[in-house]
Amino acid sequence: MSYWELLTIELAQISPLAVASYIEQLTGELSAPTVKLHLAAIRSLFDYLVTGQVVPLNPAAAVRGPRHVVKKGKTPVLTAEEARQLLDGIDLRTIAGVxxxxLIGLLVYSFARVSAAVGMDVGDYFSQGRRMWFRLHEKGGKHHEVPAHHKAEEYVEAYMQCAGIRVDSQGPIFRTIDPRSNLTVVRMHRVDVLRMIKRRARQVGLSSRVCCHIFRATGITAYLQCGGLLEYAQRMAAHESVRSTKLYDRTSDTINLDEIEKIQI
Structure with missing residues (x-):
């Protein structure tokens, strides 16, 4: 059953079979995650309709989506040397460079999502005890506080001093640059960050696959390679489940040369 055929049926007449037929057709056209997203949307809609007593039952409740098992995320990872190459390759003679x-340092050393980073205000970089902390604005309106790595603190301190925005505690910390290369009062958008990251990556000869999310995976992998615990990485990344954190772990990707040399032919 197609989407358009489904639209011709009255809501009360939509059966589990109709939903199952629609999902079966989608399975042949779209990826498993996309099909599961469609099914979740239908379930959510009918849950709302059941609650509002528009329909008596949720016809999508018993329908199963395609099987989809993810053991490793698709986000690429930079090596420690590549991450350092990117950071060291930024021209610090301009406010944009600083x-x-x-921003990149915050993403790498705090495992921050880009939306959480650009959502920060100046006041979300604060002192607690003898260290500086970041208050990240996470999904669902949640705030996640994480101590600043000394490198991230060094980079942010240099930026705050150069930008002169420390007193504007209510203003965004990461701001756009106008055509005259001056800092504005406008908050950066995640799309602005993506463009910036791709431009910086090209300048140092890194892959065009570099994206905002790559730094989260890079930071987590570097942490685990140095003996960090997965449970702590989960807390630092503000993941609900340790399985989500495991998707970013690329420590097992490296194949030992000694193992390869065991192939004796």
Whole structure:
């Protein structure tokens, strides 16, 4: 059953068979995650309709989506040397360069999502005890506080001093640059960050696959390679489940040369 055929049926007449037929057709056209997303949307809609007493039952409740098992995420990872190459390759003679290094440093050393980073205000970089902390604005309106790595603190301090925005505690910490290369009062959008990261990556000869999320995976992998615990990485990344954190772990990707040399032919 197609989407358009489904639209011709009255809501009360939509059966589990109709939903199952629709999902079966989608399975042949779209990826498993996309099909599961469609099914979840239908379930959510009918849950709402059941609650509002528009329909008596949720016809999608018993329908199963395609099987999809993910053991490793698709996000690429930079090596420690590549991450350092990117950070060191930024021209710090401009406010844009100082800002970009601070933002990339925050993403790498705090495992922050880009939306959580650009959502920060100046006041979300604060002192607690003898260390500086970041208050990240996570999904669902949640705030996640994480101590600043000394490198991230160094980069952000340099940016705050250069930008002169420390007193504007209510203003965004990461701001756009106008055509005259001056800092504005406008908050950066995640799309702005993506463009910046791709531009910085090209400047140092890194792959065009570099994206905002790559730094989260890079930071987590570097942490685990140095003996960090997965449970702590989960807390630092603000993941609900340790399985989510495991998707970012690429420590097992490296194949030992000694093992390869055991192939004696």
């Amino acid at each position: 800002r970009d290094r601070a």
